[in-house]
Every structure is written in structure tokens, then in C-alpha cells.
Amino acid sequence: METKNLLEIERTAVILKLMGDKTRLTMLRLLADHDCCVCEFVEIFEMSQPSVSQHVRKMKDVGMVKEHRRGQWIVYSLNSSFEGYDLVKDMLEYVPDQNHHLEELIAAGKRISCCE
Amino acid sequence: METKNLLEIERTAVILKLMGDKTRLTMLRLLADHDCCVCEFVEIFEMSQPSVSQHVRKMKDVGMVKEHRRGQWIVYSLNSSFEGYDLVKDMLEYVPDQNHHLEELIAAGKRISCCE
DNA sequence: TCAGTATATAACTATTTGCTTATATACTAA
DNA sequence: TTAGTATATAAGCAAATAGTTATATACTGA
Secondary structure (H helix, E strand, C coil), X not given: CCCCCCCCHHHHHHHHHHHCCHHHHHHHHHHCCCCEEHHHHHHHHCCCHHHHHHHHHHHHHHCCEEEEEECXXXXXXXXXXXXXXXXXXXXXXXXXXXXXXXXXXXXXXXCCHHHC | CCCCCCXXXXXXXXXXXXXXXXXXXXXXXXXXXXXXXXXXXXXXXCCCHHHHHHHHHHHHHHCCEEEEEECCEEEEEECCCCCCHHHHHHHHCCCCCCHHHHHHHHHCCCCCHHHC
């Protein structure tokens, strides 16, 4: 195994705490496969839009995810420049992909306009 | 990279949440190098003994660590049979070893009797 | 400009968390 | 058996967390 770039223990704890929430972990696993916007997460998690925004904001605040606006939507993606990017990607390999959530949306006819 | 044994996303979140605390993450990093007893952790973290016991208990409850009694001491170690053992070990490679804590104890003449 | 849509922020609440002190349990050695 | 040491459990508290509703902001298109 190749040597890993070490992270401060305190910063690592912050990253792991953020990932230690089922909702955020699922979001990250989805983002590992494709960028998502808030409205998708709202449908997937059946959760209020502010709640979703607050989750992505926490991840954005530490640099795990980045955003870019596309028209009226804001698209989130994993930030490959993040100091802990390797760790995050590594972790996400331990959990099954969560793409069924998106497929269920499509099947339910709730395919989101932002992702056409 | 070799394929990883997948863990349920919910169980993974539990593991990461437990690791997402600086105290527990440091404990785990120490345990990656050598078994420890509660009394060592009390000295290292300058924290009450019940607080230390509660931290190790949480990790024991999910199976991350195991204990064995040695005389009047209870020695904790990483549980290599734990479902998420590979993940835990993998994570711990991202943080610097924490052995200086033990060295500081020795330097301060607080070397713990349990570890002779 | 204005209505509609997407997202963010503010304010609040219930739950969880990490600590504390007090006390109980378990082992050792005299 | 008894004192001393190591650890666990109980109870309580302050801070953090994850959700909610209400409202503000930002963009689009008529």
C-alpha cells in the first residue's frame, strides 16, 4: 500500500464526524458518482430543503464539497482539492453505491429538472 | 487497489461517527500500535476516569475494540474480528501515530503500573 | 418588472453527546 | 477479611446536532 499523506488528528476527526451521519454519508456516496443539486437530495431524503442545505453547507464549510451554479440551480460535487479528499474517497469505497436512490426518483417520475 | 468488503451505509455511519471524536480517534490510533488500559488514557487525556470508560465502552459496544482482563487491569485492543476493522485500520493510516503521548507520560514519571 | 423556482439563512426545538461527580463492582495483596 | 486500586455504571448538565417552519436572496423567463 502506498504511503498516505498524513492529516492532523483534529482535522481528521472533523472530517469523520461529518461523514458519521447517515444522510451526509449517503450524499457523499452519491456525489462520488455524479454531481447533485439540492433539489435531488430533497427528493431522495424526503427531508426539508433547509435541512438538505444545512448538510451540504457543513460539508462545503470544511471544503469536502464544492458548488457551482448552473442557471438557477447550484450543483454540488466532491472537491478533489480538499486536503482530506483521498481519505473521503477511500472511505466511500467501503459503502455500496447509492445510485438506486436516483433510479427510484426516475421510476417515480420525479426526475429532477436540474439534471436533464 | 484491492476490492473492499462493503459495509452497510448505516453501520458505516456509526463507525465514522465514533471515529469522528478527537479523543476516541486518538485512542484508536494509540491502540493501533499497542494495547492500552483505561488508566493510561486517563493520564494522556487528562480527563476523568468515567469519561474514558464511557468512550471505550462506546467503541466496545459496536465491536471496534475488545478487552481482556490482566490482573486488576483491563486492557483494550483493536478488535481484528470487527466487521469494520479494515476500514478502521485504513483510516488510522491517515493520522500520525500518537505515541508521543505515551512517551510524555514516561518522561513525566507517570509511567503506568499496568504496562510494565 | 414581476411571478415562479431554487437555494440560503434565521430562529426555534427535541435529541444526542461528552463531560462531570457520586457510587458500585471487581480484583489484589496484606 | 479488609484496604487499596482499577474500572464501570448512574445521574445530571451544558453544548452540539439535526431537524423543523418562516423568511430572505438569487436566478429565469414571460
